[in-house]
Amino acid sequence: MSLVSIALGTAAISTGLFAGLVLTMLFIFQPLLNQLSATEYVELMQRFLGVARRAPINLTLMFASILAPIPALFGFYRSANWLGFGLAGTGLIIFFVGMFLVSRWFNEPLYDRILSWTAKTPPLDWETARQEWYLLNIVRACASGSALVLFLIALRI
Secondary structure (H helix, E strand, O other), X not given: OXXXXXXXXXXXXXXXXXXXXXXXXXXXXXXXXXXXXHHHHHHHHHHHHHHHOOOHHHHHHHHHHHHOHHHHHHHHHHOOOHHHHHHHHHHHHHHHHHHHHHHHHHHHHHXXXXXXXXXOOOOOOHHHXXXXXXXXXXXXXXXXXXXXXXXXXXXXX
């Protein structure tokens, strides 16, 4: 098994797991959130974010998905496999922008905002924040799913 295959296999596994995590948020957790009152929503999200925000699995999958394709890119470059290089590079860029940058520049400020609320007197726009979280998770699911597909195709080249 080549270094390119190991690197892309690792990238595909970590990216696929991350996509599954985000899809769980969209299709299992979000319907639950949609049924909550403002106070219940704030209480649940604050507990959830306290645990999930810095969970080692999130950070491990995020950085594995970003770092694992890099050796594959070098391997594709050295062998002049430009299709593989383009697929793996595009997957890496999509994941980095759609997962890492979206999480850093959009999700994290939203989490700070939610954590600053008081459950007894939630803000009037709490439903807007809930919808924003949902939309950000759609972006992150599309990014991680697209990167996964590109890594799997590159793995077959």
